Each structure stands twice: as structure tokens, then as C-alpha cells.
Amino acid sequence: MYPPTNPFIVGDVIPPEAPFCERIAERQELEMHIRKSRNVVIWGHRRFGKTSLVFRVARDSNVFTGTLVNCVFFGASSPQEVVRRMQRGIWNALTATQKTLEWFKGLRYFRPRVDPDTSSPGGFSIGIEATRDGPWANALEEAIGKLHSDLPRPVLVIFDEFQAIAQLKEGAEIEGLLREQIQHRPAQVSYIFIGSQRGMLQAMFNDKHRPFFQQAQAIEIERLAKDQVISYLTNTFADFQGFLAEEQAERLFEACHGHPYAMQAIAAALWDQTEAGTPVTNKAVEEAIRLAVDREMQKVRPWWARLRKGDRLLLEACAREGSFAPYSRDVAARYGLSPSGIRKSIENLVELDPRLELIETGKQRKIQFVDPLEAICIRRLSEGDSEPVGRLMKR
Ligand SMILES: Nc1ncnc2c1ncn2[C@@H]1O[C@H](COP(=O)(O)OP(=O)(O)O)[C@@H](O)[C@H]1O
Ligand SMILES: [Mg+2]
Structure with a gap:
């Protein structure tokens, strides 16, 4: 019998016990850097599994x-919010016995706070609160100082979605301050910077005029390879007493293009469609792809509604053309795109909120969707589809 819960996690960080499509080379590299307390920067598109990979390794x-x-x-x-996220990270890392007033003695910018717990009579819960006085830069220095001096070593600090810092108007100042502190980090304290805007992260770590220049070893997370996906899917189905044929797994790979989230979304839908203990049918595979798109549509629709018109046009062109040279005249004419409009949309959709990617082979540049499910959703929306067409099948 299939277990009652679907083993394919869609969207959340994958917990250690759940099936995970292994990234052996990246994992080994990350392990080596962590063992040697080296700083690492990891980049890759959103939903490519950066956070999940880091946690799998760091929690091993x-x-x-x-x-x-x-x-x-x-x-x-805001910079204050950046500091608060660091303070919260530190607080969560403390063990129950460390969460004492003693540990916070001498700190000016954050302290523990005790609140009555409304869920249990006479109970209480403790958390942290920021004290409001003083400039954020001092609060940031204080938090890093505490990280470096008062936690049991080795210490591994994860700065996830790090590109958010560069987007702030005080970004350069925060980067400079962090670099200043991190450069004097004690032995056995290291950092993992994770980010999903490749261009921005690259600029932060590879530009010699930026504070983080050459401060970390780089690991890039890419699409999953075909053989990885096929063996992961067939094995996971088999582990849970299901049967997915290799050709069916191949069809799933084709539909997700090695995009990890799209792969999980389709596999999860297939799981929901398949009768416990029975082999997967080809019809169920096609149905699962449709169902995964319907589910994704719920997330894409509100996002699409907020987009600029020019961005919509470029997305529509990509969704219909598959991929194309972004400045090609005939495509531009067909979709009413202007060169300056395309430039602006590339900034928005390739750099700031990467939904599209530029692929360069030799002198050729092509633009395409990162997530093929999103491409199908946009195609439907641009054709005026307003409601999902698939139906949920009960197991
Ligand atoms: N190696 C993997 N194996 C299986 N699913 C994955 C893998 N990597 C990512 N995913 C899918 O992508 C989702 C997002 O993963 P996450 O680690 O949060 O990505 P990121 O941090 O890059 O945005 C997961 O919930 C899962 O559905
Ligand atoms: Mg993440």
C-alpha cells in the first residue's frame, strides 16, 4: 500500500527523511567546504533546491x-529588518539552556522577552525583542560579534536569499559592514551565502570593487540531469510500492526540463492520481502534467495580474515561441515588443525576479522560461483562460 502522505514535497524545504534527488557533485563540494570552515556562495534559480541541499548537508x-x-x-x-532576521537566526540557534539572561548580558540591541502563552493556562513563551535605540549599523555589529564569540564552535551561518540585501538602498553600506566583520571571523566560523539572482550575486562576489570580492567559494545549482531524474523517480515510486516505467519517467523529465520544483509538482500529482499499489498508467502521467499546471495556475494568476504590460508581452512571446533570440525583429513585431521595452523587461524578468533566463551559446542568445509549468500557465492566460480545466481525482 502507498503511505497515506505523498512523498513528493512541493515547494517547502525538503526535510531530511523525505525523498530527494541527489546532487552528488555539488553535495561533495559543499561538504568539503563546510568541513574546512570555508565561506561558500551558492546560486541558482528559485526553486532549484538550494536551501534544501544546504540543509541536507549541514544537518548531516x-x-x-x-x-x-x-x-x-x-x-x-530595511536594514533594521536585516538585523532582526540575524537576531532571530541567532535566537533560534540557541539551545534551551543558552536562552538565559546571562547570555544576553551586555547586549544593547536585542533581549529575550517573556510573554504569557494563551494556549496553556499559567504557561509562558519566550522570544526576542529588539530594543529600538541606536543606529542599525551598531545593532548589526553587535549581532555578528555575538555570533563570532559566544556560540559553541564550529559555527555555520546561513545567509539565505542574500540578494535581498543588495536590493536595499543601504545595500552597499550593509555589504561593507558585513564584509568588515566577516573578514575578521574567528577560526571555525564560516558562512554560506545563498541567492537566487545570479547576476546580482555574481556582481557581489566577482566584482573587484564590491566588498565581498573573492570572499567565498562558488557553487552553482543547475537543472537536474535526465538520468538523475529518471532514477530518482523510478526509485521513489518503487520504494513506496509503486511502479513507474522508465519511459514514463522520461516523459516526466521532458515535461519538467530538469526543473526540480516542476518535477516534484508533476510527480506529486501523479502520486495523487494513482491507485494504491497499482502501476502508473500513461494516461495518468498526462493527467498529472495537466493537474500540476492547474495547481501552478493558482500561484501564477495573481502574479500575472500585477505585471507591467511590457513584461506580459515578453512572457507571452516566450510562452508561445518556446525560446527565441530576444532582439529578433520578426518576433518583436509579432508580439508588439520594442527594443527598449525588451531591455526593461529583461531587467525585471531575468535579473530582478528571474522567471526567464538568457542562454548564450557562442554568439547566439536566446531567452526562455526557467520553469516549463509556468510557461504553460502563461500560454493559457494569454489565450484568455480564466479557470483551471483539470479536475482533482481522488485516490
Ligand atoms: N534535489 C531535489 N529533489 C527533489 N525535489 C527538489 C530538489 N530540489 C528542489 N526540489 C523541489 O523544489 C522545491 C523548492 O526547494 P528549495 O530548496 O526551497 O529551493 P530554493 O531554495 O532553490 O528556492 C522543493 O520543495 C521541491 O519541490
Ligand atoms: Mg531557498
Whole structure:
């Protein structure tokens, strides 16, 4: 019998016990850097599995057993918020016995706070609160100082969605301050910077005028390879007493183009469609692809509604053409695109919120969707589809 819960996690960070399509080379490289306490920068598109990979490695007790501090900067809209995310990361890394007033003694910018817990009579919960006085730069220095001096080593600090910092108007100043502190980090304290805007991360770490120039070893997370996807899918189905034929797994690969999230979304839908203990049918595979698109549509629709008209036109062109040379005249004419409009949309959709990617082979440049499911959604929306057409089948 299939287990009642679907083993294919879609969207969340994949927990250690859930099936994961291994990235052996990247994993080994990351392990080596962590063991040697080297700083690492990891980039790759959103939903390519950067966070999941880092956690799988960092939570593997054969690789790392020290203090893991996780700071997520997604959506941080001010330097104060950046500092708060760091303070929260530190707080979450403290063990229950470390969460004492003693540990916070002498700190000016954050302290523990005790609140009554409404869910249990007489109970209480503790968290942190920021003290408001003083400039954020001092609060940031204080947080890093504490990270470097008062946590049991080795210490591994994860700065996830790091590109959010570069987008702030104080970005350069924060980068400079962090670099200043991180450059004097003690032995056995290291950082992993994770980011999903390749251009921005590359500029931060590869531009010799920027503070983080050559501060970290780089690992790039790419699409999954065909043989990886096929063996992962057939094995996962087999592990849970299902049967997915190799040609069927190949069809799934074709539909997801090695995009990890799209792969999981289709596999999860296929799982939902398949009767417990029975082999997967080809019809169910096609149905699963449709269902995964319908589910994705719920996320794409509100995003599409907020887009600029020019960005919509470029997305529509990509969705219909598959991929094309972005400045080709005939495509531009067919979709009402102007060169300056295309430039602006590339900035928005390749750099700031990467939904499209530029592929360069020799002198040729082509633009295409990162996620093939998103491409199908946009094609439908541009054709005026307003409601999902698939239906949910019950197991
Ligand atoms: N190696 C993988 N094996 C299986 N699914 C993956 C893998 N990497 C990513 N995914 C899928 O992508 C989703 C997002 O993963 P996540 O680690 O949050 O990506 P990122 O941090 O790059 O945005 C996961 O919930 C899962 O559906
Ligand atoms: Mg992530």
C-alpha cells in the first residue's frame, strides 16, 4: 500500500527523511567546504533546491555537528529588518539552556522577552525583542560579534536569499559592514551565502570593487540531469510500492526540463492520481502534467495580474515561441515588443525576479522560461483562460 502522505514535497524545504534527488557533485563540494570552515556562495534559480541541499548537508551529523544559524533575508525591506532576521537566526540557534539572561548580558540591541502563552493556562513563551535605540549599523555589529564569540564552535551561518540585501538602498553600506566583520571571523566560523539572482550575486562576489570580492567559494545549482531524474523517480515510486516505467519517467523529465520544483509538482500529482499499489498508467502521467499546471495556475494568476504590460508581452512571446533570440525583429513585431521595452523587461524578468533566463551559446542568445509549468500557465492566460480545466481525482 502507498503511505497515506505523498512523498513528493512541493515547494517547502525538503526535510531530511523525505525523498530527494541527489546532487552528488555539488553535495561533495559543499561538504568539503563546510568541513574546512570555508565561506561558500551558492546560486541558482528559485526553486532549484538550494536551501534544501544546504540543509541536507549541514544537518548531516557526519558532516557538521556544531551550531547552525539560519538567517533568511527574503522580503527584508530595511536594514533594521536585516538585523532582526540575524537576531532571530541567532535566537533560534540557541539551545534551551543558552536562552538565559546571562547570555544576553551586555547586549544593547536585542533581549529575550517573556510573554504569557494563551494556549496553556499559567504557561509562558519566550522570544526576542529588539530594543529600538541606536543606529542599525551598531545593532548589526553587535549581532555578528555575538555570533563570532559566544556560540559553541564550529559555527555555520546561513545567509539565505542574500540578494535581498543588495536590493536595499543601504545595500552597499550593509555589504561593507558585513564584509568588515566577516573578514575578521574567528577560526571555525564560516558562512554560506545563498541567492537566487545570479547576476546580482555574481556582481557581489566577482566584482573587484564590491566588498565581498573573492570572499567565498562558488557553487552553482543547475537543472537536474535526465538520468538523475529518471532514477530518482523510478526509485521513489518503487520504494513506496509503486511502479513507474522508465519511459514514463522520461516523459516526466521532458515535461519538467530538469526543473526540480516542476518535477516534484508533476510527480506529486501523479502520486495523487494513482491507485494504491497499482502501476502508473500513461494516461495518468498526462493527467498529472495537466493537474500540476492547474495547481501552478493558482500561484501564477495573481502574479500575472500585477505585471507591467511590457513584461506580459515578453512572457507571452516566450510562452508561445518556446525560446527565441530576444532582439529578433520578426518576433518583436509579432508580439508588439520594442527594443527598449525588451531591455526593461529583461531587467525585471531575468535579473530582478528571474522567471526567464538568457542562454548564450557562442554568439547566439536566446531567452526562455526557467520553469516549463509556468510557461504553460502563461500560454493559457494569454489565450484568455480564466479557470483551471483539470479536475482533482481522488485516490
Ligand atoms: N534535489 C531535489 N529533489 C527533489 N525535489 C527538489 C530538489 N530540489 C528542489 N526540489 C523541489 O523544489 C522545491 C523548492 O526547494 P528549495 O530548496 O526551497 O529551493 P530554493 O531554495 O532553490 O528556492 C522543493 O520543495 C521541491 O519541490
Ligand atoms: Mg531557498
